[in-house]
Amino acid sequence: MKNSETVSKCDCTTIHEDVVNNVKSKMPEEESLIDLADLFKIFGDSTRVRILWALNESEMCVCDISALLNMTQSAISHQLRLLKQSNLVKNRKDGKVVYYSIKDEHVKDIFSQGFLHIREK
Amino acid sequence: MKNSETVSKCDCTTIHEDVVNNVKSKMPEEESLIDLADLFKIFGDSTRVRILWALNESEMCVCDISALLNMTQSAISHQLRLLKQSNLVKNRKDGKVVYYSIKDEHVKDIFSQGFLHIREK
């Protein structure tokens, strides 16, 4: 639901109007922040994180990932589809086997930044 | 649910056992990756992303954030609680007013890395 602009959902009298206006002028477009959240949503599931981490080590086929994570190949396949849709992963087909690998080199860096936060307290 | 080790969920014959074993030896502890996913889960909601972005500009009270994002202060309060639990945000009380601000300086960098991905296709 977008802000309909007609009815204000804020039920309080704004205290610091200057601050609010200043920050509002500096906020990126709503769509950008939604895109950003959608990206992090992909990283917000441990199965996908483990898949990405694994593929960061080595290209692997669906079957390999299933074995590595001890999960159904169907579950893995569903997640790989999401990862591919998000342009984080690519695949190539060799006979019956489909090999997946990391598509975006930022994945590593995103992980690193995340760990920096976790490590402190 | 953890891997019960007793029953294998993988329903296929492993194709590249060497690769799987090699990658398995390089995977971080499962708990680390769960923590990482939990962190990104926090970033995976546009309301929280907008709150973090806003607080990155300036300290603000709950009321201000409600006005800025045109959302109920109750909804904002609920999200601020999550952000605080995740150590991303801290607050100080001044009379009736509670001011929130960024606690972790990595927030900015995490956003930056995310944008790097989005920007390319």
Next chain:
DNA sequence: TGAACGTTTGAACATCTATTCATATATTAA
């Protein structure tokens, strides 16, 4: 004290999401 205000909290609700299950597709080999 009591009213007003900013904030928090818990329950309810609707929506979203990850996995499972059954089945379909595609390729190889016999």
Next chain:
DNA sequence: TTAATATATGAATAGATGTTCAAACGTTCA
């Protein structure tokens, strides 16, 4: 062709999650 295998897909389900609503809490000021 048929059988076997790797992968993909759609529907169903259980669980997680974001917002709303009503109410409580805590502080200030008449």
